[in-house]
Structures are given as structure tokens and as C-alpha cells.
Amino acid sequence: MKRTTGAHLPRMRKQNLIVDELPDEVLVYDLDRHKAHCLNRTAAMVWRRCDGKTRPAEIARRLQGELDQPFNEEMVWLALRQLNKINLLTEPVGLPAKLAGMSRREMVRTLGIAAVVAVPLVTSIVSPTAVQASTCLPANAPCNTDAECCSKQCNGSPKKCHA
Amino acid sequence: MSPMNKAEKTRRDSRLVATVLSGSWRQSGESLEISDFELAEIAPLLIQGGAGALVWWRIRNSELSTSTTAKALHQLYRLHRLEGSLHIRRLKRVVTQFRAAGIEPVLVKGWNVARLYPEPGLRHYFDVDLCVAHECYAEANSLVASLGEDSSYVDLHDELDHLDVMSWNQFFARTQLLKLDDTEVRVPCAEDHLRILSIHWLRHGAWKPAGLCDIAAAVESRPIDFDWRRCLGPDPVRAGWVAAAIRLAQELLGAEVRSQRSEVRGQRAKRDRRTAKGEAKRGEQSANPIPLPPYPLPLWLVPAVLRQWSRSLSPNYRQQALPSLLGNITKGKELIGEIYSRLDQPVRATIAMHGRFNNWPRWPYQLGELLLHSPEVPKQLRKMVQKFVTPKASNNSAQAYTLGKHVPQTIPYPERV
Numbered sequence: 001m002k003r004t005t006g007a008h009l010p011r012m013r014k015q016n017l018i019v020d021e022l023p024d025e026v027l028v029y030d031l032d033r034h035k036a037h038c039l040n041r042t043a044a045m046v047w048r049r050c051d052g053k054t055r056p057a058e059i060a061r062r063l064q065g066e067l068d069q070p071f072n073e074e075m076v077w078l079a080l081r082q083l084n085k086i087n088l089l090t091e092p093v094g095l096p097a098k099l100a101g102m103s104r105r106e107m108v109r110t111l112g113i114a115a116v117v118a119v120p121l122v123t124s125i126v127s128p129t130a131v132q133a134s135t136c137l138p139a140n141a142p143c144n145t146d147a148e149c150c151s152k153q154c155n156g157s158p159k160k161c162h163a
Numbered sequence: 164m165s166p167m168n169k170a171e172k173t174r175r176d177s178r179l180v181a182t183v184l185s186g187s188w189r190q191s192g193e194s195l196e197i198s199d200f201e202l203a204e205i206a207p208l209l210i211q212g213g214a215g216a217l218v219w220w221r222i223r224n225s226e227l228s229t230s231t232t233a234k235a236l237h238q239l240y241r242l243h244r245l246e247g248s249l250h251i252r253r254l255k256r257v258v259t260q261f262r263a264a265g266i267e268p269v270l271v272k273g274w275n276v277a278r279l280y281p282e283p284g285l286r287h288y289f290d291v292d293l294c295v296a297h298e299c300y301a302e303a304n305s306l307v308a309s310l311g312e313d314s315s316y317v318d319l320h321d322e323l324d325h326l327d328v329m330s331w332n333q334f335f336a337r338t339q340l341l342k343l344d345d346t347e348v349r350v351p352c353a354e355d356h357l358r359i360l361s362i363h364w365l366r367h368g369a370w371k372p373a374g375l376c377d378i379a380a381a382v383e384s385r386p387i388d389f390d391w392r393r394c395l396g397p398d399p400v401r402a403g404w405v406a407a408a409i410r411l412a413q414e415l416l417g418a419e420v421r422s423q424r425s426e427v428r429g430q431r432a433k434r435d436r437r438t439a440k441g442e443a444k445r446g447e448q449s450a451n452p453i454p455l456p457p458y459p460l461p462l463w464l465v466p467a468v469l470r471q472w473s474r475s476l477s478p479n480y481r482q483q484a485l486p487s488l489l490g491n492i493t494k495g496k497e498l499i500g501e502i503y504s505r506l507d508q509p510v511r512a513t514i515a516m517h518g519r520f521n522n523w524p525r526w527p528y529q530l531g532e533l534l535l536h537s538p539e540v541p542k543q544l545r546k547m548v549q550k551f552v553t554p555k556a557s558n559n560s561a562q563a564y565t566l567g568k569h570v571p572q573t574i575p576y577p578e579r580v
Contacts, residue, residue, distance in 0.1 A: 018248045029245040036245050125241050 010080050011052030011090045027125070028088065036125040037086050042067075043120035046079035047088060056080065069118055074099065079120030086122060177469035179205050180212065180372055181415040187217040188380035190281040195221055199230045206232045212472060213373035216240035216285050244284030247277060253313050254291050255346045260310065261293070266303050267349060268293035269338050271326060271359055272377075275350045278341075279380040286373065294320040296331060325366070326359050329396065354394035357381045361408035362401065368511035369411070370471040378408055379418035391455045400519055406458035407520045411468060420455055461522045467509045474504060489547075508532070 018029040026044035028037045039047060045066070049059045056076040064071040077099050083089050094100075153162040179201055186193055202222070209215050219228075219236035227233050254274055261268045270293060277286045295303045300321045307317045322331040337352040351359065360381055364374035395402035412418035491497040509525035512518075512532035 018245060018252070020244050020248055022244075027241050027245050029249065036242060038241055125238055125245070 008091045008093055009052050009055060010050035010083075010093045012047050012050040012083075013088050013090050017088075030087065033087065035086070037088070038123050038125050039083075040121040042071075042075070042118045043079045043082065043122050046076055046120055047083055050080075050083070050089060052090070067118060071118060075118065075120060078104070079122070082120065082122035086124070088122075173473040174469065176205050176208060177473040180208050180214070180472050181469070183209070183218050183221060184214055184372055184376055185415075185417040187214070187221045187416075188280055188285070188376050188383070195225060195227070197227070199227060199232065202227060202230065203232045206235065208472065209236070209372070210239065212371050213287050214371075214376065216243045216287065217373065217376060220282065220285050239287075240284050243287045244282075246287065246289075247283045250274060250277075250288060250291070250316075251343065253316055254348065255343060257291055257293070257310065257313055257317055258346055258348055260306060261295075261303065264302065264306050266295055266299045266306070268295050268303070269335065269349045269351060271320075271351060271356065272363070274343070274348070275341075275356060276360065276377045276381070279377070279384045286377065289316065290318040291316050292318045292320065294323055294326070296335070297322050323359075326363060327355070328398065328401070329355070352393075353381070353385050354390055357385070357394050357409075358396060358401075358405050361405045362514070365404055365408055365510055366514045368471055368508050369408075369468045370474070372472050375408070375412050375416055375468075379412040379416045382409055382412060382418050382420055395456075400517060403458070403520050404514065406455065407460060407464060409455060410458050410460050411464065414460060414465060415468065461520050463509060463522070463525060464520060467507075467525075470507060471510070506533070 016031040018031065020027040020029075021044075024041055026039045026041075026047075028039060029035070030037070042063075045063055046059060049062065054062075057073045060071055060073045060076045063076070077095060080089070080093050081095060081099075082104070084092050154160070155162060179197065183195060183197060183202070183205070202218075206215070209218050215236045216239045219233060219240045222228050222233055223237075228237075251274060254270070258268060258270075270291070272292050273288045273290060277283065277288060280286050293303075300319070303319055307314050307319050310317065320326060323329065323334060327334070334351065334355060337355055338349050339352060340347040340349050350356065357378070360374075360378050364371070364378060367374070369375070395405050409418070409420060413420050488498065488501055491501055506529055509529060512525065512528040513520060515535060516528045516531045518528045
């Protein structure tokens, strides 16, 4: 597959990172940028295989064997794109022309249903606020409708949830 | 919602907090009978009370684990794990620097509590609380100031400071060295640490449910030869405080005081004892440790703690009294709420006035504590004037006060990728 830019093979960044491996995911803290990320199992597997020598097609072939399920080159590119974005590769890797300019959602759609099972996913870890953790809003939280409040009472001016 | 309903809801919510945290520090907890809606309702209390990740641990294998609330709690767990790793790196760096300068620090709380939990990330902590001998304190202070970024995380204590009243030499002689990767960290013996944790939690008004989980975890992971007499200490008033905190852990969270709950953790504690290098000879220790003496909880104590949990706000993190009260002077309900939440601190007041936990009324202690704080009034007035004259500078100082001190935000919580 022809790449749009760059001739580097992907290499994982190791410097100034705290990496915590959990059974289903890998947590990464970037000490340079002070950002925390969570790589799902597939994304972490791709990242681990970025040794600067292996081509994405080869990574896909190896992972297909290990995961025992369909895993194509586009899925590797999807992971690389996300790893690129959060600076977990030593140098940026150019996307193939076919995938360049696509959003992550469009890429997943292109990959089809088979990819959904093992789609590589990288998310930033954001501290939930108390309100976000609650499916309803607590007392005194700004609201628009009764349904948003735990008390089911949204009134006053400005509108707030009542206790 | 009528006032009675609100009071009932408050009681129910804080009881629910106790229920979901019951046994949450153990490797495998009992199944939890709580609905998604109930969990969502108490989630703010759990997060503010430092117990969000612990609850995720408890529900991780249940049907609740797919709920929106559980996902948020899972995020907290992930963050706490990474913060824990950062904390350990920092701790190792700081301890190494202290040793290089010829100062032997003793770590209290922090990692020494987190290691009692089955997984890293279940207990959230920021500061590195280090105690040093009085003769080293000035040098240690200069060293901390030179630590750069790490300095803001170090909470240095001149010997035991406000943490305990026992002599430094006696305390230090009982400490032990624990292995932390390639470093050794000196920590208090299990008895002293449980006493420090208990009194520290009460001194802060018992507002944080996670603090009681720490006490429960420390109780259940105590070594086989744990000496309750040594833990309670010689002062009967302070012994009563410690016993009260432990009984609260038993009553509210189901901590097992009579027997060693976890064999694995018991073995770990035993191993810690074996690896201890600096621990004093325990000649006075009996072969059959004395059980915790019976200590009936005063009737007011459990409701008072539950009221704190339903507020879930550190008394120390509140805005200064005068600005807050004067700011709400025209808002009757808010003003009454502010006054009540400041006065309704029977646990903190009893500790501040060195009172006993018994069934006598608490108001004399609460009044006494109020008088203790009266010298702050001129300072607060001065700050209000400063705020009026230079609003920007004053806002910054108000922020610093609200946080109690500079709390560094280890991970500045970025936007989703």
C-alpha cells in the first residue's frame, strides 16, 4: 500500500513514558506532555510490534495469527493513526493515500463489521467529575428538565435541581 | 421534597456509601445488592470521598460494571493506577536524595497505605508524607526546597508533628524497612501506623469514607503478632479515639477485628516483619496478643460520621468562614446551611479539644473549637479587605486556601483524543 508521506517504519516510543499493563488494556502516562492514555488490547499489540523494522502489513499478518481472527493492514493503520496522534511513536508515520483524510469513524466503517470485534482503540483518560459519574444531576446542579435531576425536580431561576 | 424526605435521603445515601464500601479493600468482595440508579445517586459522594476506584473494584465483575457510573469509576481507577506509579517514582527519588544527604525519613500514609490494598490504583494519594528527626528538620527542609518539581509533593514533618504524641526515638526504634523495587523505604510498625491513620482520619472530621477503608485494610492486614496495647498507646483519651475509629470500621464497613481476615495479607505482613531491619526488639510482646478491648461506640458517633459522608466535603476545603457567611448573608437557607455545616463537626471538635468519645453532649467541644478558631477572624477580615482592594491577587489566595494547600494536579486530565 502506497504511503502519502514519510518513509519510516513505525517505532514505539519508550522514553519518558510510564506504562502499566493490565489484562485487557495498557495504560500509558506521557511524562513530557502530562497526558494519560488507555490502549485497548489490540492497539497495545500493534504498538508493541512497532520496532522500526516491521511493515504494517507484516504486523497485521502476525496479529491475525495471534488473535485467531481477521486482522488486516487497515486495522494496523487505524491503530498507528491514533498512536501517532498521541505521540506514542518515535516519528510520525504517513497514512496510505486510501486512508489519509478519513476520520476514525470513517476508517472503522471502511474496515467493516469484522473489525468491530478487534478494532484498535486509544482513548485519553479523563478524570470524571462527580456529576459526570452520576446518570442524574445532584441537588443545586444547573439543569434544563426534570428528568435530568435525581430528585426529578428542576426549577427556579436560573434552573437548578432541587434536593 | 419535604425536609423530612431530604433528611431520609441523606441518611439513606450515606448508609449506601457504607454498604458499597463494605469489604471493598479485600481481594474478593461479597456481591452487592444495589441498583444502577442508587449507584448513580451516590457516585458524587464516592468520588468526592476518594472511594470511586474502590467501588469500581467491588462491582467490576457484576452486572453494574457496564453502567455509565461504573465506566466513570473505572476511569478513576485507571487514573489512580498511573498516579500511583508516578507517586512511587517520586517517593523513590525523594528517599534516595534524603539518604544521600544523610537523613533517614519515615514514610507515613501514602504508599504505606496503598500497599495494603489488593491492587494499585484502588487508593488515591498525592503527597509523600515524610517524618524526620528534629535535628535534621532544617536540613531536610532545604533539601525539599531543592527538589524542583518533586518538592511540591513532599509534606515534611518535624518528627511526628501533629500526627502522634509518642517520642521520636521510641517511634523510630519500632520502624521497619520495606522493599520498594530497588529502594528501601522506612515505615512505622503496623501498630503505630494504625494509630496514626485512625487519629488522622478523626482529626479531619471523619469526612472521607476512603480514610475508614484505610483503617479497615490496616486492621485486616495486621501481622499475627499485632499488639493492640502498643497500638492504642498509653494515653487513655487517645486510646479511646483509636478504638472508636476501629469500631467504626467494624460497624460501618464490616472490618474484621477479631481474626486475621486475609491469610495472604497476613503472610505479607509477616514477610514485612521478617524483612524489617530497623525494628526494635519486641521483648515486651506477648506470644498470645491481647485482643482489642471492648469499646462501645457513643450513640452520636455513627450518625455524625454518616452526616459527614452525606456532605462529602472536607471541613478543611471549605471557603473561609467569614467571606462565605457574609457572601450568603441575604440568602437565608444557604446561610443556615453554611453555619450548620461548620458547627456540625462533633468528631473534629472532640479531637481538637482532646475530649473523650462518650455519650456526653458534644456542644461544649463544638463551642470550644469555635473559640479556638476565633484568632482567625482578624486574618479573614484582612483577606476580605485585600480581596476588595486587589480582586485578582485575593482570588488566587482564596483558591489556595480552598485547596488547603497547594495540591499538585499530577495529571491535568486532557481532552478525549
